[in-house]
Amino acid sequence: MSLQIGIVLFPRVTQLDFTGPLQVFSSVPGAKVHLIWKRIEPVASDSVMAITPTVSFADCPQLDVICVPGGVGTDDMVNDEEMLAFLKKQAEGAKYITSVCTGSLVLGAAGLLKGYRATTHWSAMEALAPFGAIPTNSRVCTDRNRVTGGGVTAGIDFALTLVSIMVDRKTAEAIQLRLEYNPAPPFNAGSPETAPAEILALLQERMAPTRQRRMENYRRAAERLAQHA
Numbered sequence: 001m002s003l004q005i006g007i008v009l010f011p012r013v014t015q016l017d018f019t020g021p022l023q024v025f026s027s028v029p030g031a032k033v034h035l036i037w038k039r040i041e042p043v044a045s046d047s048v049m050a051i052t053p054t055v056s057f058a059d060c061p062q063l064d065v066i067c068v069p070g071g072v073g074t075d076d077m078v079n080d081e082e083m084l085a086f087l088k089k090q091a092e093g094a095k096y097i098t099s100v101c102t103g104s105l106v107l108g109a110a111g112l113l114k115g116y117r118a119t120t121h122w123s124a125m126e127a128l129a130p131f132g133a134i135p136t137n138s139r140v141c142t143d144r145n146r147v148t149g150g151g152v153t154a155g156i157d158f159a160l161t162l163v164s165i166m167v168d169r170k171t172a173e174a175i176q177l178r179l180e181y182n183p184a185p186p187f188n189a190g191s192p193e194t195a196p197a198e199i200l201a202l203l204q205e206r207m208a209p210t211r212q213r214r215m216e217n218y219r220r221a222a223e224r225l226a227q228h229a
Contacts, residue, residue, distance in 0.1 A: 003031040003166065006063040006090070008103075009053055010037065010083065012073030015045040016152050017100045021067060024159035027175045028167060036060050038082060046071050057086045062093045065162070069155070070101025070121060075214050078109035078221035087112065098147045098162060100155040107148075108133050109221040111228075117143040121151035122192050123207060127215065130222035153190075156181055 005025045007018045018035075025033050037043050037053040044050050055061075066087065068077075077083050087110040091097050099107050104120040107113050108131025118133040119125075119141040128135040134143075140161045141148045147165070149158025160181070164172035189195040195203075 003028060003065065004034070004061055004063045005031055005065040005067070006034040006036050006055075006060060007067045007069065008036050008083070008087070009043045009051055009069075010071075010073045010077050010080075011044055012046045012071050012076075013043065013051075013069055014071035014101060014152055015047055015049050015051070017069030017071060017103065017155050018067070020153070020155035021069075021100060021149075021159035023179060024156060024163060024175055025065075027178060028163055028171065034060060034063070036086075046073070057082065060086075060090070063090050064094060065096045065098060065166070066090045066094045068099045068103030068106045070099070070103040070105075070151070072210070072214075074102040074106050075217045077106045078217055079224070084110040094145075096145050096147055096162065096166065098149075098158070100149040100158055101151045104128065104133070104148045105131065105218060105221075107146075109218075109225060111225055113146065116146045117141050118146060118148040119150050120148065123151075123204075123211070124214070124218075127218040127222075130218070131225060 007022060025031055035054045038057050040053055040056055042050040042052050091112050097112055101121045102124050104118045105124060105127055108128060114132035116133055117136040118128055119136050119138050120128060125135050139150050139154050140158045147162050149155050160172045160176055189199055192200055
């Protein structure tokens with residue numbers, strides 16, 4: 001079996017959004033994993049890490065799986081015509097169209113989530129519906145060949161779920177064991193539903209300055225999509 005799996009990069013991507021799935025996908029027998037960007041040049045993440053793509057948009061083969069991670073860089077990618085055109089082209093032949101975190105909003109801006117259930121980071125859930133998606137508050141959301149993961153750390157859950165669909169459960173479980181993916185977080189603060197109220201309020205306050213800009217970018221992207229419908 002040969003699977004062509006592509007993860008799209010972009011400036012200010014959240015590295016854990018894609019490095020978790022990358023580790024899982026790289027363990028799939030026969031899979032070829034590509035890191036894709038417009039050009040072969042280091043791409044700065046939202047941390048100190050920079051990542052060098054393995055293939056450009058122009059040279060990327062037809063993918064079986066296209067995956068868009070999230071991060072603050074999606075604020076710009078939802079209105080990046082070159083990115084959206086690449087995703088639309090790949091989606092025509094891809095078997096699975098997928099995302100992690102706010103990467104789903106980029107899929108949405110490309111018109112690839114209309115009528116599909118999808119999830120994203122909890123702070124951006126309201127931005128899905130304007131793209132025609134059906135917001136679904138879940139760790140991993142599967143609707144036909146659209147598989148979307150929630151925020152950041154959900155990327156590993158997403159990738160294991162996708163492997164179980166593409167290959168089989170035994171393969172996914174073997175990868176899980178190899179990675180010793182046996183999460184036992186020290187605190188029960190990983191979602192708005194379980195986090196202490198004061199922690200949720202603190203984080204929302206910290207995110208407020210950038211939230212307005214983000215939502216404005218998403219609004220413009222949704223308006224453009226509606227105009228081209």
